[in-house]
Amino acid sequence: MPHQVVKLTVHGSVGDLAKITAVVLDKELNILAIGGGEGVTPSGEVGVISMIVEPDGAAKTTELVDALQELDLGTGRPQAHVEVLRVIHIALANERGELNRAVTAVGDVNIRGIVSLGDLLGESHVALAFSPPPAPDVNTAHQRLETARIKIVEYEEEHEQAQ
């Protein structure tokens, strides 16, 4: 199964990252990559964390999502909003403009998250996150990236590289 991004939105406060990562540890999961920041939305200031954990099979992901949704962030604050997004893992030449080439190829499909995965063998690996099926976004984005000759690292190939 392709990797997934677990995305949390919290009406943020200092110390939330520690609480969130404690839940991940409690579920005996390893954070493979993470990205996040704060911003202002129509509903107020929020913090967003997107993370890829391993292992991230369906059962483990559901377990993590349930635990994060129950996470007590402190008095008076709503619970975290948690979403699971589907990842396309791409490998880009380590040159300027390569990320632009990829996101341009995706066109009018909404990229709902991006997480850097780091460099490997001279390539920059990036996770692009999309709404999961039944939305057509992942399949459409996959086709467009292929057409644009963006290198897609399929899940099986990724695990071969890791070994």
Place this chain on the structure above:
Amino acid sequence: MPHQVVKSSVRGSVGDLARITAALEARGYNILAISASEVNHVGMLAIVFDPDEDVDAIADTIRNVDLGGGRTPEDVDHVPDIHILLPNTPGQLRQAAEALGDINIETVVTIDKQQGNKARVSLGFQQSDLAEAERRLRAASIQIHRHHHQA
């Protein structure tokens, strides 16, 4: 100068990220790592550049991107960051986050893997919190990575 993370919000539309990265490419800026998420049609970006000495000009470039419909990126700012090295085992980021206590982490971005299979992670802070954040991380035996720019 400490390294910097450039952050921005975009009152979103599909294709905004392509416009922003195109503007950065046109100026020759190199994205080392990126994090982006969308909430309620607001996109939030945190980008680490290498090199980043020209961070004010980078921020201006993002600020001035024409996103169409009279929109431009909002809340463009840059904050100094600390690069930490975490062993590839569960619980390492939690340890770092707990060590920081009541210091607000503005941004978090995974950068790459370093020697010893350690993950390099950028943590962004307000300038006023930076020194204390580094002190607390060191006190908790979190390894700080001294980053060297590309030539």
